[in-house]
Amino acid sequence: MRISDRHLAVTVWGLGVTQIVGYGTLYYSFSILAPEMARDFSWSLEWVYGALSAALLAGGLAAPLTGRGIDRYGAGRVMTAGSVAAAISLAACALAPERTSFFMALLALQVASGLVQYNAAFALLVQVAPNRAQRSITHLTLIAGFASTLFWPLTTLLHEHMTWRAVYFAFAAANLLICLPIHWRLSLLSRRSLTAAAKPVATEAAVEEADVPVPPEMPLRVEGSLPVALRPKGFVLMAAGFTLMSFVLSALLVHMVPMLGAIGLGALAVLVGTVFGPAQVLARFVNMIFGAGMPPARLAIVAAFSLSLAIIVLLASAPWLGGAIVFALLFGAGSGLNSIVQGTLPLTLFGSDGYGVLVGRITGIRLVVAAAAPFVFAFISEQFGVHAALAATAMVGAGSVVAFMLVARLAGSSPARD
Template sequence: MSSPRGPWADIAALGVSQIVGYGTLYYSFGILAPAMAQDIGWPTEWVFGALSVALLAGGLVAPWTGRWLDHFGAGRVMAAGSVAAAVALVAAALAPAAPAFVLALVAIEVASTFVQYGAAFPLLVQRHPETAQRSILTLTLIAGFASTLFWPLTTWLHGTMSWREVYLVFAAMNLAVCLPIHLWLARRPKASELLVAGIEPVAPVAPAWGLVPPHLRSRAFLLMGVAFAFQSLVVSSVLVHMLPILSALGLGLAGVMVSAVFGPAQVAGRFTLMVFGRDLSPLALAVISAALLPASLVLLAATAPSPVGAAVFAALFGLGNGLYSIVGGTLPLALFGPEGYGALQGRVTSIRLIVGSAAPFAFALATDWMGVGGGLLVTALLGCGAVVAFASVRLLVKEAACAPSNASTDVSSNA
């Protein structure tokens, strides 16, 4: 049901909360991790290993989060998540030893499933189903500035205070900024309020089941899940090991250039899509985003140690990663419709987090065995699996569209 104030106020408010949520709970960790490791007496690699365990825990919890989003409403879950995120950050800041720190880190990643894209996308679908596809794209454009803002902010704060004090500041930001926004968004207008405002409730333009008829939903979700798993493997492997990869390929000095190109490429890709890609279907976008990731890896392996090749790699990988975030929200909605979208998004988030938690370790093993170049090519080959899976979904949708009578027969036989 649409809000009297329309989608733009909701998107803007949610965009602010996403910037703070991703900035405090995700992007700050890489900057603070060395100080955390020194403080608790662990090697830095162990701290990142603890993060992998925490991401795995978040992935296991995500399906339950999705069901709560549908049952209680995404706004209420996100409001509770803001409190949970603040408590978890405080617990990490006050952790006296490594075991307590790891438990707090797990709590942070679990809380992240309540407040980041996996919850924000369902909120937009619940409040504005008729414009949800466009709203998700706009939200990712705004939230794309999280790293641009919080990498320098975290660095500046850490220059004047300890990592524990930085986490206390971030906990306060989740309570002071995100909690009021999520409480405000949790107030769903009633039909009578819409009529008083002169706005008729608008129904979704697509059927509740989306592009995929009921008898093909299981097969379509399996293919989509496989595609997202391959994409998550590529993205997580490369982002965690970005600087070591460039250094091993003789591109150590290109790290600054790559970091300068990667972030803007994500935002530029989303902005270009918003302006010029209105007629591009989510399935076509999924295939494009999946193809860009392995193509960029092959280019990097083939051109190293060329700085120009590294810059083009960063642009292509940033563009593919930026579109990957959008596809994670728009494709499930297009394929399966708004009904039960929270639970569906929870399952998608689970796939991404579980695979993403293991991917950096698997990539490290691959590079130890066959070198960085070989590891990149193997990762690119696996990334091509996402292209094949998304293309298979397209064929499935076309097949269903061309045989409506068969679909109805199958539905009645399955009833």
């Protein structure tokens, strides 16, 4: 089966909508609602973020299992089940009468997030059109980049008139009414693609050897660029780079609005935060137009460097508004490019076979480490100040730059394929 360009475009736009709702309701809203959660449960804000870190850890531990499920049952089915699980988990958080039940619901929420967010969406695009997946992933991240731009101010607006519990109920409804129908429809497409992929297919090498044209209905597998002997080392370096970069992103995105307020921006923090989303989209658009030929490993270096540079700019300029806007632009650009390379770099280095399992393993590793980021950032901020927390985060980001430089060097040293 070969998916038409029109159906692929519908798939990308449908996933774009669900990613906006998914990230907005399950992730970006938390920092806006966390202070009231802390008051409601008589917790310190530090411990509310500690609960989130533990929940992110649970999501990371579940990621390899999710990846195997994606390869076995299809990403569409997994995302359909994930929409239901996300809605139930949000409602459970809203209904929680005390800390323990809230914590258990938050654990379930982050496990459900892994079923509906980028990794599952990327896998669906790889399953339905492997040879066009890199471009499709770029288009998807271009659309989904507006999640923070929409949901930080939307959550703030809703919270002015509703309790955090009522906001979570509304977000549960959004996952059921918006995401579930789209994921169910895409699951049918994913299922047909998996059925077609189970039939014998021609690889690029076999086609070249036979020297015959490939019919449109005969899909080609995408083969990885790394030789088998270099793949273990490549995997370790790539996982390290994504893990360190995810730590930086997790630490700052969860704390973005309150952190900007703490360094002196006050009420302007939400305004500066809204620059982050358009910066993601702009970086992805520029990459799509001008960076199509850039290897994903080099793009990963640019992404990691942008994150670290953004934090340095903020440290040097705070509380100047202009510096904060430059920070949001750079940090948004780094985050936007990171979302692309999370999908394209594994595909380029290792190929499309077993993509779900591979991405699940990487996600599990990076989330296990990055899960601690919100708590660590909050702890350092409370004990030593927000500037110290930012400096420590910038150093972690520098480590990701080094890791991706080594990945690029490894990929560049690989013998060319005939």
